[in-house]
Amino acid sequence: MSNIIIKQATETEIPVIEGILLDTVNWLNEMDQPLWSVNEVKWDTLSKNYEISNFYIAYMDGNPTGCMALVDYDPFFWPDVKRGESLFIHKLAVTKSARKSGVADALMDFFKKQGTERGVKTLRLDTHALRPKLRAFYERHGFVFVKVKVFKGDRHTAFYIYILPDSVLVQNKSSWNTIADDFFGVTALPTYGCLCPTEDELHLFPELNGKKVIDIGCGSGHSLRWCGDHGADELWGLDMSDKQLENAARYLGENGYNPKLFCSPMENDSGLPRDYFDVAYSIYAIGWTVDLLGTFKLIASYLKSGGIFIFSWDHPFLHCVDVDGERLVFSGSYYEAEPFTFRTGIPDGGVPLTLMNRRLSDYINALATAGFAVERVVEETDKETLERDTEFSSAYYAPCKAKRFPMSIVVKARKL
Template identity: 30%
Template sequence: MTESEQSLERAEQKAKQWWESWSDTFQQAYDEAETEVGIAFGPGVPNGDDLGLFGDIDGKRAIELGCGGAQFGLALSKAGAEVTGVDISENQLAHARDLADKHDEDIDLIEASVTDMPMVSDASYDLAFSAFAFQWVNDIQSCFSEAHRVLKSGGKLVFSVDHPFYRCLNPETGELAVSYFTDSPRREYSEEFDAEMIVYRRTVSEIVTALLEVGFSIEELREPGYEDPEKYESEFGGFQPDRMARIPPTLVIAAEK
């Protein structure tokens, strides 16, 4: 194994440790917010709104990359899609199974990294989608390559991430904390979980270039939001209404194979 491969493996292990440790707390927050199942790209995008990016999904095969508790995937299952959820965390997938049973929905769940899914067949899905997961993926090129591989010709990848510029701000003060061009990841160690969260920084152009390099064409790039702070509902994780009304908090991209 090369030094680069070893570095990627260590990064993936850290991501898995964090996501496993955080799973119960994360899912409890979902329960308390009473947002059990639904389309949710992130702050600035109304819950339930797919921004017109999915099209008709009834009868389509869809795979959620980094599904966590599969709240998003179950919403598409309820809308008639045949859904598979992929996540690196066994604990998160346990929550997804419980939630699927509760809603009497039949979805497939796979424990795997989104950068390496050998158990998923080539050209087998119409739609790949993800919400606020890819910023925790170190090897984004492999992630996009795998998404491209499992999609049918003409299939779509639709995903959201933290807006790269929004995350340059200090979460407490809102002041610019780091350069937009830095590639140093944001690191936060939690004593409660005895794990380190690592969020990878990429510019919009880096994300788009990575998609193009694996063979996708860009269909849509959205920066949803509102100028009125009162239209924002959440202050979770440093997403504060006054700040979000000035800088888009979420980036949503739709790409086609």
């Protein structure tokens, strides 16, 4: 097993950095996939954009095998991101002899660790948009594609972002603890979401008699009670908020149930049993995850083969549409993947919660990668809203919007 050590570079290591980058230039040229010119990787050129302390070198068994530059400001590629808000990686390179040795993975892990230590919420990178293998490498490391931009007429550049879980989860947990009582039973089965058909109409759940169910982001436990009332044999709930779980334990206990409740972010392996549950579901909670694919993979692991997973969340169009007088305007961007923070609840202007928007394809593709077959996607508004007259209003979940597009998505999938 090789020993990989990553160190911040010093002035004396400038030739080492040049050597690694030149090796990569030559290797990529050999493969007819040029990325940088020889001149671009000389320190005279690099020093126009980087300090030596920006560079980190990976030594494998004492030999220099990879490097990267980490900077806290990138106004050329990310002009809207203020200095210190994010960490950016540039000039990631691994020598030809060290390819497939784990050096690139080690550098990416180190990048994440640096982001956490520096207290930023996100990591960002840009890469060649027309190099699928390179993009797959970053996606495998959890980076989420944001957009493609073409520079200088033909430089197709793909932008990626990674949310550092700890920064967001610590804040969201504290905020959910504060607002738990405001969300007591607010969205729970048979309700899937706002102005959308309920389970009583959709019949997505299988017969629950004797079944084991797990609620991901169970909140106050009202959906678990619905499952219990429909015959489920074992009720399990997972939530990151201890206050929500305290409410759920009390509420379910008062109603004669004895659930097993786990306090953990859904992104983490919390020790829930594997291949155990018949049904996993999540009512208006899955969108809070900072790692959609990782969360879906964990949920798949909890389910028996053939087990059902159902979730509901805001329809991805919702954040793009505003009301302007008596018109709906498409004012946002469906592609916007930046995490954003808003405040909710009382007192003092509320508590901060951080979220990111996702496209419908993000959910469906992540389900497929996690080993699910999608059985049904519901994009509907309830009959009552469609039939009644509605006034234009600027509310987020306004009936005038619901008459034209669904407020929520509900997805049913089966573990393969």
